[in-house]
Amino acid sequence: MTDYGHPIEFGTFITPVNAPPHQPVRMAQAAEQFGFDYASFQDHPYQPRFHDTWTLMAFTAAETSRIRLMGNVHNLPLRPPAVLARSVASLDLLTGGRIDLGIGSGGFWDAIEAMGGRRLTPGEGVTALSEAIDVIRGIWDAGNPERLVAGGEFHHVDGAKRGPRPAHDVPILVGAYKPRMLRLVGEKADGWVPSLGYLKAEDLTSANERIDDDARAAGRDPASVRRYLNVGNLPGDSAQQVGTLTALILGYGFSAFTIGGDDPAALERFAAEVAPAVREAVARERG
Numbered sequence: 001m002t003d004y005g006h007p008i009e010f011g012t013f014i015t016p017v018n019a020p021p022h023q024p025v026r027m028a029q030a031a032e033q034f035g036f037d038y039a040s041f042q043d044h045p046y047q048p049r050f051h052d053t054w055t056l057m058a059f060t061a062a063e064t065s066r067i068r069l070m071g072n073v074h075n076l077p078l079r080p081p082a083v084l085a086r087s088v089a090s091l092d093l094l095t096g097g098r099i100d101l102g103i104g105s106g107g108f109w110d111a112i113e114a115m116g117g118r119r120l121t122p123g124e125g126v127t128a129l130s131e132a133i134d135v136i137r138g139i140w141d142a143g144n145p146e147r148l149v150a151g152g153e154f155h156h157v158d159g160a161k162r163g164p165r166p167a168h169d170v171p172i173l174v175g176a177y178k179p180r181m182l183r184l185v186g187e188k189a190d191g192w193v194p195s196l197g198y199l200k201a202e203d204l205t206s207a208n209e210r211i212d213d214d215a216r217a218a219g220r221d222p223a224s225v226r227r228y229l230n231v232g233n234l235p236g237d238s239a240q241q242v243g244t245l246t247a248l249i250l251g252y253g254f255s256a257f258t259i260g261g262d263d264p265a266a267l268e269r270f271a272a273e274v275a276p277a278v279r280e281a282v283a284r285e286r287g
Contacts, residue, residue, distance in 0.1 A: 002208065002253045004223040008282055010275045011038035012261025013072055013230055016051045024051065028060045030264040032067035034271035038100065039064075040072035040258055045079075046111035054087055061095045069095075072230065072258065073102035073175040073193060077117040077125075081132035082148075082157050085139035089166040097168035101136070102193055104175040105129045120154075126180045128154035133172055133188050140165055173228060182207055186214025191226035191256075204252045228256040233266070238273040245274070246281045 012031040014024045028039040039060070043053040057069050069091075074084065084101075092099040105125030106112055113119050120128060131152035138148040142163030150157040171190035176182050177198060185192045192211060199207070212222035229248065234241045248254045259270060 002212075002222075003250050003282075003286070004227065004253045004255065005286070006223075006226055006255035008249065008279050009037040009256040010270075011040055011068075011070075011256065011258045012036055012267060013232070013258045014039055014041050014261040016041045016053055016056050017049060018051045019049065021051075024056060025060050025063050027261050027264065027267075028064055028067065028069070030267055031261060032064050034267050035275070036067060036267070036271065037256075038068035038070060038258075039261060040070045040102065043071040043074045043079075044108070044111075045075060046108065046115045054091075057099070058091055058094075061091060061098065066098075068098045068100055070100035070102050070173070073104040073173070075106055075112070076103050076129060076132055077106040077112050077120065078115055081135040081155055082139055082160055084132075085136040086164070088136075088170055089140060089164045092166035092168065092170055093164060095167070097166070099166070099170060100173060101170050102173040102175065103129065103132065105181065118154075122178065123180065124154065126184055127152075129174070129181075130184055130188065131155040133184075136172065138162065140170070171226065173226070177203075177207070179210060182210045183214045185225060186211040186220070186222070187218040189225060191228055193228040193230065193258075195230040195232070197232060201252075204248075208253055226256065227252070227254040228258065229254045230258045233260040238269070238277070241270075241274045242277045242281060245278045246285075249278070249282050250285055 014027045016024045031039045041053050044050055053071050088099055088101050109119045132155055135150050135155050135157055142165040144162055147159040148157050148162055173191035173193045174185050174189040175193050176185050211225055215222040215225055
């Protein structure tokens with residue numbers, strides 16, 4: 001069990017509904033008003049009742065001033081990595097460094113295929129995601145005078161011009177559960193972003209150990225991999241939620257928590273009663 005000592009952050013997970021059109025934007029504004037650090041949005045391009053996530057993030061960025069924004073997580077099979085890299089960098093520049101990047105290998109393959117995406121096996125998805133991370137970082141490497149060439153099995157870039165460089169070092173956060181994906185997190189990602197509903201306590205321990213081992217094998221400090229956790233709507237009253245989150249920080253190394261973001265009253269209560277109490281409890285333990 002490890003506390004990696006990262007600053008504690010709280011964010012929201014907003015459903016990008018398009019009826020009424022401005023609903024998710026208002027939820028991001030509420031999150032900013034209540035002091036949350038970031039607002040995140042699902043990315044399901046095949047879902048007709050949802051906004052396109054990148055369009056929504058751009059509009060939301062113009063309607064907020066402080067809060068960071070991210071997809072949680074972006075659907076890589078429908079977002080070519082070279083184009084995604086430029087989208088991220090552009091919005092990060094326009095917002096002065098308020099964009100993070102969450103990506104996943106894909107799911108709901110029938111819907112992805114119906115939208116023109118390629119169906120991948122789990123193993124192929126890991127390979128494609130690894131290639132995509134290399135392409136994205138290659139595009140952002142604007143100081144490199146050589147054009148980007150990447151001849152991967154799933155992502156090909158043949159002499160692309162690099163740039164622009166984002167306004168800040170955009171973290172690449174990967175949604176992962178299985179051993180090969182966790183290995184990729186340890187080897188290449190800046191953060192791990194699982195959802196609590198899919199993991200048990202023993203899974204958290206073993207996944208963290210795998211990420212740490214693979215980070216060390218790749219010559220990386222395990223603490224360089226930030227641990228995010230989508231917790232949704234936590235059960236219990238405020239005191240119980242404080243206990244749950246504090247234990248996840250001190251016992252399992254998580255330091256950024258994403259709660260359900262569609263109820264402004266729940267956001268206000270959490271920001272007033274839970275978030276500051278968690279920070280105080282962790283500060284006492286850390287000394």
